[in-house]
Amino acid sequence: MILLFTYLAIALLISFLCSVMEAVLLSSSNTYLAVKLEEGVKTAGIMLRLKQNIDRPITAILTLNTIAHTIGAAGVGAQATKIWGEAIFGIVSVVLTLLILVFSEIVPKSIGTRFSKQLSIPAGQIIRVMMFVTYPFVILSGLITRLFARHENEQTVSREELSVMASIGRTEGVFEEKEQKIIQNLMRLKSVSVSEIMTPRVVVTAADENMGLEEFLQKKQFLYYSRIPVYSGYFENITGYVFREQVFEKLAEDQVHLRLKDLRRDIVVFYKSKPLFNVWETLLDKKEQIAIIVDEYGGIDGIVTMEDIVETLLGFEIVDEKDKIADMQEYARDRWKKRKQKYDLLDTPPGPSTPLK
Template identity: 60%
Template structure:
């Protein structure tokens, strides 16, 4: 009778530990482990290594669990037959099955999943010991895994999953709505094109590079913008841009006859299919705040600024203390509509004059 309970205890205890190890290994988030590692937790480093090569620890756990179940069932069955006789073998098997289900599956896996973070230190040591104990079986399992596993390494996390996690975090109160919006916009930076946020060509304020600073100052429209693209020959041939502050500096030095081309800066050029992420990266690297967006034929399609990209990321307008207008794109569009309206009125007047003359 004593031997029966010894077999039963060993089988249940080893299987209990195996189930806890498996649950903790699969449940503890890699992000949590890396944050603990940054704080100097060495057990987190051990668990990260196990999760990065998860086939080995899983093979060790499953091998040890299988041996425990097999030896335990055989030992308990043999002792039960000796103690109770063949008549009670079926009852003993049923009781053993229930005990295995409850004490080696339900309870340990529930504990492992719920307390995975707290059990990292103990479990990482137990798993490493299990790998050493079942090393021959682990090697065989690893060879089989290499043969049967997919050659392509699958990503553990996708952009969609991160987006969903941020949304869940907002619902649970971890993130504010604005924080969630920034995360969602950040994830989309590689899919949004500059053409989607640019100021279109028809509303861009540009100046002729042959214009003098005196002429520039007389045009009040230029004073609303800190960076003004300039063109050479025709408006599709953008040759650079000028800084409003530099213009004012030169005017303060009485250089009224200086031309815009004499103080122009080179402008970064992007095809309209360029992503916001790429444009943002290049503009930051070159320390530029404005870029030219070109169409398929190399002509000007519009302009985009670093401010536009950051506003797309944050989800709201950035207003400088020197800005006279809250939304420069809207201002440019309204200005264009106003000019278009005046043009239409002039056309109507011309038509009326023609009708009178005829």
């Protein structure tokens, strides 16, 4: 009888440990382990390395678990037959199956999943011991796997997963609502074209580069923008932009003879299909705040500013690719109307067909 319970206890304990280790290995987060490693917990690196080549630890765990089940079932069955006879063998098998199901599968895997963070650090060392014990099987499994499986570097995290994690973090109270939106918008910047947030051509304010500084000052519509595009001859021929504060400085210095083209700065140009992230990156690199957006033929489609991008990132919800660009352009028009009401601008916004006198 003692030998029967010894076989049973050893089988259940080893199987329990294997199931806990398996659940922890599969449930532990690479991010959590990386944070712990940066905090100086060197043993977190053991689990990280195991997860990078997960086939080897899984082989060790499953091998040890299978051996425990096999020896336990054989030992318990043999002892039960010796004590009670073959008639009781069926009942013993049913009881053993239920015990293994509950105490070797359901309970340990629930514990491993529930406490994966707390157990992930010590689990790495335990699994490494298991791999040492079952080393021949680990090597054999690795050889077989290489014959049938192609080696591919799979991503451990994707943009979609980070976006979902932000939502989960908001639900669990880790992030505020605005923080969640910033993370999700940032993850989608590469999939959104600049044309979806630009100010459309019809509401762009621009000035003739031959305009004098005093005349510029008299035009009320120019006073509410820090950077104003300038064109030569006609609107489509935008040659750069002027910085409003620089115009004021030159006027304060009584340099009234200057024209806007004397203060003109080069302006960055992007195609309307350019991903918003790349536009943002380029503007940051060039230390610019404004850019012209053109279509595939070089015609002016609109403008985008760093303010537009920051608004998109911090508060404005980026539309899905199914949404129409026309909706975004309507948003830009509405935004212009709000600015018009706020600053008491002209009743009619200047556009490509409206001469600026």
